[in-house]
Amino acid sequence: xxxxxxxxxxxxxxxxxxxxxxxxxxxxxxxxxxxxxxxxxxxxxxxxxxxxxxxxxxxxxxxxxxxxxxxxxxxxxxxxxxxxxxxxxxxxxxxxxxxxxxxxxxxxxxxxxxxxxxxxxxxxxxxxxxxxxxxxxxxxxxxxxxxxxxxxxxxxxxxxxxxxxxxxxxxxxxxxxxxxxxxxxxxxxxxxxxxxxxxxxxxxxxxxxxxxxxxxxxxxxxxxxxxxxxxxxxxxxxxxxxxxxxxxxxxxxxxxxxxxxxxxxxxxxxxxxxxxxxxxxxxxxxxxxxxxxxxxxxxxxxxxxxxxxxxxxxxxxxxxxxxxxxxxxxxxxxxxxxxxxxxxxxxxxxxxxxxxxxxxxxxxxxxx
Amino acid sequence: xxxxxxxxxxxxxxxxxxxxxxxxxxxxxxxxxxxxxxxxxxxxxxxxxxxxxxxxxxxxxxxxxxxxxxxxxxxxxxxxxxxxxxxxxxxxxxxxxxxxxxxxxxxxxxxxxxxxxxxxxxxxxxxxxxxxxxxxxxxxxxxxxxxxxxxxxxxxxxxxxxxxxxxxxxxxxxxxxxxxxxxxxxxxxxxxxxxxxxxxxxxxxxxxxxxxxxxxxxxxxxxxxxxxxxxxxxxxxxxxxxxxxxxxxxxxxxxxxxxxxxxxxxxxxxxxxxxxxxxxxxxxxxxxxxxxxxxxxxxxxxxxxxxxxxxxxxxxxxxxxxxxxxxxxxxxxxxxxxxxxxxxxxxxxxxxxxxxxxxxxxxxxxxxxxxx
Numbered sequence: 001x002x003x004x005x006x007x008x009x010x011x012x013x014x015x016x017x018x019x020x021x022x023x024x025x026x027x028x029x030x031x032x033x034x035x036x037x038x039x040x041x042x043x044x045x046x047x048x049x050x051x052x053x054x055x056x057x058x059x060x061x062x063x064x065x066x067x068x069x070x071x072x073x074x075x076x077x078x079x080x081x082x083x084x085x086x087x088x089x090x091x092x093x094x095x096x097x098x099x100x101x102x103x104x105x106x107x108x109x110x111x112x113x114x115x116x117x118x119x120x121x122x123x124x125x126x127x128x129x130x131x132x133x134x135x136x137x138x139x140x141x142x143x144x145x146x147x148x149x150x151x152x153x154x155x156x157x158x159x160x161x162x163x164x165x166x167x168x169x170x171x172x173x174x175x176x177x178x179x180x181x182x183x184x185x186x187x188x189x190x191x192x193x194x195x196x197x198x199x200x201x202x203x204x205x206x207x208x209x210x211x212x213x214x215x216x217x218x219x220x221x222x223x224x225x226x227x228x229x230x231x232x233x234x235x236x237x238x239x240x241x242x243x244x245x246x247x248x249x250x251x252x253x254x255x256x257x258x259x260x261x262x263x264x265x266x267x268x269x270x271x272x273x274x275x276x277x278x279x280x281x282x283x284x285x286x287x288x289x290x291x292x293x294x295x296x297x298x299x300x301x302x303x304x305x306x307x308x309x310x311x312x313x314x315x316x317x318x319x320x321x322x323x324x325x326x327x328x329x330x331x332x333x334x335x336x337x338x339x340x341x342x343x344x345x346x347x348x349x350x351x352x353x354x355x356x357x358x359x360x361x362x363x364x365x366x367x368x
Numbered sequence: 369x370x371x372x373x374x375x376x377x378x379x380x381x382x383x384x385x386x387x388x389x390x391x392x393x394x395x396x397x398x399x400x401x402x403x404x405x406x407x408x409x410x411x412x413x414x415x416x417x418x419x420x421x422x423x424x425x426x427x428x429x430x431x432x433x434x435x436x437x438x439x440x441x442x443x444x445x446x447x448x449x450x451x452x453x454x455x456x457x458x459x460x461x462x463x464x465x466x467x468x469x470x471x472x473x474x475x476x477x478x479x480x481x482x483x484x485x486x487x488x489x490x491x492x493x494x495x496x497x498x499x500x501x502x503x504x505x506x507x508x509x510x511x512x513x514x515x516x517x518x519x520x521x522x523x524x525x526x527x528x529x530x531x532x533x534x535x536x537x538x539x540x541x542x543x544x545x546x547x548x549x550x551x552x553x554x555x556x557x558x559x560x561x562x563x564x565x566x567x568x569x570x571x572x573x574x575x576x577x578x579x580x581x582x583x584x585x586x587x588x589x590x591x592x593x594x595x596x597x598x599x600x601x602x603x604x605x606x607x608x609x610x611x612x613x614x615x616x617x618x619x620x621x622x623x624x625x626x627x628x629x630x631x632x633x634x635x636x637x638x639x640x641x642x643x644x645x646x647x648x649x650x651x652x653x654x655x656x657x658x659x660x661x662x663x664x665x666x667x668x669x670x671x672x673x674x675x676x677x678x679x680x681x682x683x684x685x686x687x688x689x690x691x692x693x694x695x696x697x698x699x700x701x702x703x704x705x706x707x708x709x710x711x712x713x714x715x716x717x718x719x720x721x722x723x724x725x726x727x728x729x730x731x732x733x734x735x736x737x738x739x740x
Contacts, residue, residue: 020651024659035667039685040676042408042492047679089537090707095679104530114530122536123706125544126408127677130492132534137499139532140506146528153478154512156429156505160498161485163455168491170680185662193655281567282386284658289394289559292666297405302675304490307407315401326458333489336456 003212007220014194015224025190029182029232030239036178037244040302041170044130048076050085050094057105063116063142067098072134085119095121096131108146164249164334175246176328177301179236180321183259184266184295186232189287190225191270196283214363222267229263249335258331258341261348262324268355269320275362295321323347369586373594381598387564395556395606399549399613406548406675413497415439416451416460423471425512432508433464438500455487462486462497474512538706549620550701551674553610554636558694559665561603561637565644566661568595569736570651582738592733596641603637623708629701631711635721636697642728643693649735668694693724 016022049067053060067073076094079085088094099117101107107114118135120128147155165172195218198204207217237255240246248255270287277283297303298312299321305313316322323344330336330344338345381387415433419426434441442460445451454460465483467473473480484501488494510529539546572578581591607629614620622629644661651657671678671685672694678686689695696717703709711718 018653018656020656021653021659024656024663028659028663031663032666035685036670039681039688040670041680042676043680045680090709091713092703108530109528112529116530116532118532118534120534120536122539122542123547123702124677125536125539125542125547126492127680128536128539128542129409130496132536133496133499136503136532136534139530140502143506143529148479150528151478152513152528154474154509154516155479156474156509157479157481158498158502158505159481159483160502161483162488162491162494162498163485165488165491165494168488168495170491172488173490181666185666189658189662193658197655277386279386280654281571284567284654285386285390285563288658288662289390289563292662293398293402296669296675297402303406303408304410304493307409307411309404312401312405316405329489330456330458334456334487340457 004216004220007212007216008223011194011220011224015228025186025228026231026235028186029236032182033175033178033236033239034243037171037175037240037246040174040178042126042130043168043170044072044127044134046074047072047096047131048094049073049096049098049135050077050079050088051075052079052082052085052097052099053104054102055100055104057103059105059108059114060100063100063139066138066142067135070134070138072131089119089121092121095127096135098135169245171240171244171246172333173329174301175240175244176325176332177299179240179259179328180262180299180325181292181295181301182236183229183232183263183324184269184291184321185288187225187229187263187266188270188273188291189284190228191222191267192273192277192283192287193280194221194225195271195274196277196280199278200280215360218271218360218363222271225267225270226263229267230260233259233263246333248332250331251338254338255328255331258324258327258345258348261345261352262320265320265324265348265352265355268352268359271359272355272362275359294319298322299325301325317347320348320351323351370590370594373586373590374597377594377598381602391560391602391605392609394560395609396613398552398556399610400617402552403545403548403618406552407544408492409542409544410493410496412440413438413462413493413500414442414460415497416443416445416454416463417441418445418448418451418463418465420468421466421470425471425474426466429466429505429508433501433504436500436504439497452485455485460487461493462501464501545618546620546706547702549610549614549618550622550705551698553607553614554672554694554698554701555669555674556606556610557603557633557637557697558640558669560606561599562640562644562665563658563661564602565595565599565641566647566651566657567644567654569645569648570654570657573652574654588733588736588738592645592729592736595645596638596729599641599644600634600637603633603641607633620705622705624704624710628704628709628711628714632697632700632704632714632718632721635718635725636693638725639693639697639721639728642725642732645732646728646735649732649737668692671695672698674698693721696720 051064064075068075082099085097097119099119101115104114116139118132120131122128162168198207241248273287274283277286298316298319305316305322308316327341327344330341417430419430433439443454445454448465451463455463463485467481470480482505484498486494486498536542647660648657651660671689671692678689678695700714700717703714
């Protein structure tokens with residue numbers, strides 16, 4: 001035990017000696033969670049809209065009022081001729097174009113042929129469908145009101161309640177994702193380098209020829225990174241609760257348990273990578289790019305997994321962050337009981353056990 | 369002299385067992401897998417329905433929702449707490465509760481209320497899902513009105529209504545792949561041409577071979593140029609692989625001219641490689657270089673408009689993106705691929721990228737010190 005303690009102390013020295021890396025390791029999560037909590041958002045706000053209104057009557061005025069009053073849109077331009085549309089879109093000055101038909105109010109009341117055309121810039125498909133969705137929502141509410149005014153029969157009035165996130169803040173969706181991304185990258189990268197560096201500099205030979213067991217060598221490597229990760233976890237949680245205003249609705253105890261488990265998975269993954277490669281460069285590129293891309297794209301952090309083709313959905317099951325992010329969303333934001341995440345929890349535990357076994361078996365105690 | 373230095377760089381890259389594989393495999397993997405994954409379209413919203421009325425009207429409504437193809441009916445619950453449990457376990461996304469006396473209210477009073485409760489952790493899903501439901505309701509109401517048109521309780525014969533038509537420019541079918549493929553090219557170029565140079569000089573420092581270069585009469589500019597040019601070649605190899613795959617696999621051609629793309633790529637590679645070299649110069653160990661690079665890379669990628677639109681960001685964040693070279697190149701690639709913009713329409717982006725290239729590379733030359 002005394003032996004083990006001095007090994008751990010040696011590893012601490014390795015880490016704390018390099019001030020710049022230390023700074024980055026501790027500051028990275030802070031800056032990232034702040035930046036992403038505020039900046040990564042798909043919220044529609046103050047989108048520039050151009051209007052073409054040849055009729056200029058009471059109805060179109062009322063609709064325009066509503067568009068102006070909504071926080072989604074800003075009326076940037078009122079066109080006088082319809083030919084200007086292409087140029088406006090091409091230079092990206094506006095994202096949405098609303099065109100009223102002629103004699104709008106009269107047609108609205110009598111012929112039923114009044115039309116509103118919404119033209120969106122489809123370059124960004126997600127944004128485009130959101131914009132047209134919100135705009136038609138405004139138009140529909142106007143229509144609904146007209147119906148009520150004229151006492152038109154057969155109306156189905158929906159009462160909409162947004163659960164868990166009534167203000168529809170993007171941060172609720174992205175914070176769990178960023179947590180997964182940061183913990184995964186930092187833990188896996190740090191450990192993978194730590195072991196390979198010993199190989200590259202030749203000090204591994206000394207470690208292996210010492211009487212300490214190989215398992216203890218690995219454990220001693222993991223302990224300091226584990227503590228660093230816990231420090232990161234604490235800062236992330238504090239920031240998201242107090243700065244981003246994303247509450248911990250569920251049990252803090254289980255959130256911590258799950259996060260520690262996920263950190264274990266990431267650390268084991270790092271050790272596993274380090275046993276597969278021989279140079280620091282390869283270790284970093286493999287853990288960095290090999291983990292950063294799948295975690296960003298396949299974890300459900302940004303892109304919903306249900307929308308992917310089946311093959312990719314299966315592939316995404318191999319990404320540990322996918323399960324972690326689901327658990328965090330449920331426990332932290334929806335505040336559900338732990339039995340509702342039993343499946344995800346089980347998968348994460350299996351991953352942790354498998355990776356630790358693999359890493360231990362692959363760890364070579366002889367030099368070639 | 370430059371020729372020999374470049375030859376040396378190429379030999380070092382070729383001899384490395386890992387790098388050549390990375391340069392070919394990574395674009396292949398990213399281009400084949402990620403365009404399928406990078407899709408924010410909301411498909412098959414899972415719906416729980418509580419039908420308290422069990423009338424013919426409410427059943428028709430349920431059938432109509434089912435037939436819309438937009439929702440996947442996961443279950444018909446009997447009570448609200450039961451439906452909430454489905455949301456908590458992730459079996460459904462939205463609950464629709466039809467009140468009892470739905471039919472009676474609709475026929476006698478003219479209005480009936482329904483309740484929508486949406487899981488809005490993912491605000492897009494919750495918002496769009498419930499607005500689609502609302503539009504199905506008004507369709508259904510219109511249908512009923514037409515059927516009952518002649519009956520006595522209709523007070524006015526004319527219903528004040530207008531149609532809403534949506535259209536999408538440049539990408540009429542809202543195909544995500546056309547949107548993502550050019551952007552993924554940018555990401556690949558950034559990662560490969562940014563990370564590899566970042567590791568380059570510092571690895572010579574760690575291996576000690578930098579001393580040998582330092583004692584030769586090689587000028588600083590020559591040295592940095594010899595480091596830059598190989599990555600420039602690699603960048604074009606990556607671009608060629610990506611564009612080829614874009615055409616072969618996805619049938620995506622740039623609407624604009626290839627020449628514009630090449631011109632911008634030329635400058636962009638200089639920008640990211642220059643950034644890598646600057647970081648490399650300031651780092652003592654590869655670990656440091658790598659962490660610094662990751663730190664910037666993640667911020668640059670996530671704030672470039674690649675995944676989430678820049679216009680949605682708060683103003684201070686938008687101001688930060690002015691200093692993000694990725695943003696400009698991302699805009700250029702999408703503009704050329706989707707809108708067919710010409711060089712003259714993108715002069716601001718061109719100037720910005722030139723500025724970055726100049727500053728970063730001058731910095732790279734200046735910060736490389738031959739003596740300690």
